[in-house]
Amino acid sequence: MEKEYISSDTKCQVDENEDVQQEWFTPEFLNDIKCSGLPNHKLTLKLGVAVMLLRNIDQTSGLCNGTMLIVNEIDNNVIGATIVIACFAMTINKSQCQSLSHVGLYLLKLVFTHGQLYAALSRVKNRSGFKVLILDEDGNPKSLTTNVVFKEVFNNI
Template sequence: MTLTATFLTERTILSSQNDDVSAINTAALNIFPDPPRLPAFNVEFKVGCPIMLLRNIASKDGLCNGTKLMVSRCNTRIIEAQILTGEKCGNLVFIPRISLTSSSSEMPFRMTRRQFPVRLAYALTINKSQGQSVKFVGVDLRTPVFSHGQVYVALSRCTSFDRISVLLPNDKPDSTTNIVYTEILL
């Protein structure tokens, strides 16, 4: 299966907590094989994967916190990606590693490290999905939402009610979770 910008723009999975989003993103990443002739990256994404920008880098170029992109190429110091959302949709951009400094008051020193300000984005938190409209939406409600307003936001991301899938909590473990993710992403 070939992932395209249109395919990734039309689909998303929403969840209420970051831990669930990370688990879904990891499960989704494992569904897709590595690109041919390219080794797996040390970071947690591959060429063709959707990512979300976590910092404002260049607002006028469309590189804002929450921008969804698709990885085109990846290097140790820069990511080449195509913007999937907003006014600059379709533009090819470069995302550098940036210095991030911890703001934790628990440590007696400030720690700085260089990293890419991105996150894998097969799944997003409901809060990060605000303002987006997609063709297919899966909503993971196995962990309760903070308020009924979050459910409204999650369900209103889809352009048609008949293209929404909801994963509800189940008292007994089963294997349907991966099936639901696969149906939404495929």
């Protein structure tokens, strides 16, 4: 069994008050937009397919960004699913906006983006719930890493 779900074509009332050419934003135009972070207009699901949540829905129930589920019910207005993996591993970028009680950070390579180490370290609720494994080029554990900071950030302070 297969079911197709489509997005809503209703415009927000606030948008109608803006000085924007409303005729440009036809449902056909909006439904054809495909970009990262924006769900497609059409979603086709089958029973037994694996899906991943892309937003936090209910963290206390395990329905958080990155959780894997198996679809077991498809109805007109309901998608039923069972949690199969409650996201035990994720990238630093995927962890943003998470609040976790235990975090293990595995640094195979240096953290390479400004603020990325901070993003990883700030996900855990308290210091005792945090462990780091840092490896050198030969795969041996080490105790230091570099926090990449762009000095230009401090120019206007």
